[in-house]
Amino acid sequence: MELLSRKTEPVGDGSFEKLKLVGSGGFGRVYKARHKDWCFDVAIKILHDGVNMSLCDEAYHMDKGSCNFVVVLHGTYQGCPPGVTSPQQGLVMEFMARGSVQSLLEHLSGPPQWPLVCRLAHQVALGMNFLHSQTIMHQDLKPSNVLLNDDLNARLADFGLSRVSTSALNSNREKSVMIGGSYKYMPPEAFEVSYKPVRAFDIYSYGILLWSIITGKEPYPSADYDLVNLKIPQGDRPCCKGIDLMREREGLKELVDLMERCWDGSPSKRPPFKGCLEVTENVFSKHENGIHDAVGQVLTRLNSPTSNQSNTSVASSVLLQTPEQSKPNDTVDNGPLTQTERSSTQDCVRISTRTMSNTDKAKFVDKNRAKLIKDATMVMAMIEELGDMVHPETYSLIDAKPTSHEQMRALYQTALRSGGEAVKAAFYDALKNHQRDLVLRLGD
Known part of the structure; x- marks a missing residue:
């Protein structure tokens, strides 16, 4: 080659x-x-x-x-x-030192400052427009595949699915990869068995990605593949409640309009990325002077050891919703914490200086099972740290699960159940390495 x-x-x-x-x-x-x-x-x-x-x-x-x-x-x-x-x-x-857009949204428990939202939207569109000009389709565009450098500039990554850009997803392995990686970002036509990917696939994914960046949330957090497969072709899209409450932000209306055109059910009605750039460039130009301060504020929060203490969002309730269900006066379904909620959260997030025994760590893992299944991410990276404590067959079984929620549930049903205190304690240590904020929030 x-x-x-x-x-x-x-x-x-x-x-x-x-x-x-x-x-x-x-x-x-x-x-x-x-x-x-x-x-x-x-x-x-x-x-x-x-x-x-x-x-x-x-x-x-x-x-x-x-x-x-x-x-x-x-x-x-x-x-x-x-x-x-x-x-x-x-x-x-x-090496992209600041992780991905997904990790950024998780750390901030919401969207970043508006100028940075506008720049991310524009830079992703620039990258995708260039790929399409080179006859490359990405096919796995989502927050975790948009990486960030030290200054929070966006770079597209993970071209693993580009290899099937000219053929139908008709092998079992290709289907499992697509389902496991990106089904929430797949257009409705891609759920058809005979579908052959075209550029409109990436444009739809970009629309869902825009929604995630604007709202700071994960689309359909509780929906599995079968539900998404059923509802998306029927016209359901991520819930837009609360977006109308941010209308004072200049350029938001234009980005929301672009987002809705990109996720249109008809591939022919989706704008090409060159058309997307006309919108994103105009919107970003209105906020370019504020990008330095916006990036500085976000980096300050990311570098703070207590960045999530006063901004931990309540349980997400974003549901599949048809476009007709979104009303101008809808309330935010996962808005800012009230003072009471914020005080309560802060009370639960105190840094512990005590040394925990393996028994205490195991009790923590048992006690917080439901919350860890819901909120833990990078599950396979944590399992890697368990090494030989997880049998290769168990590792493969967990890795095949399409979401972090299902991976955590499978981990509890296998290695954490049979391995006893030692495995639970080792998992606690791995969890603290990868998601210290979550451990603190749950009351270490």
């Missing part, structure tokens, strides 16, 4: 130091490492067994789609990361 002749030979373990697992998903694991000669951090993406054939495809699409709004591909990897005994192949990419 042309990429391999343009990039360096595969980089081995000897070139890296400080390898650390930082994430896990449907396609594989992501490690952070420092390249000894380059002297900067990189991300190494390792695909799960059985999907290695997509590695070159993803690298090719990343290289072909290279621009200011796509994560930079530095080369390929071949080696054995920590905890792995057999040689692995992967991609060496730009």
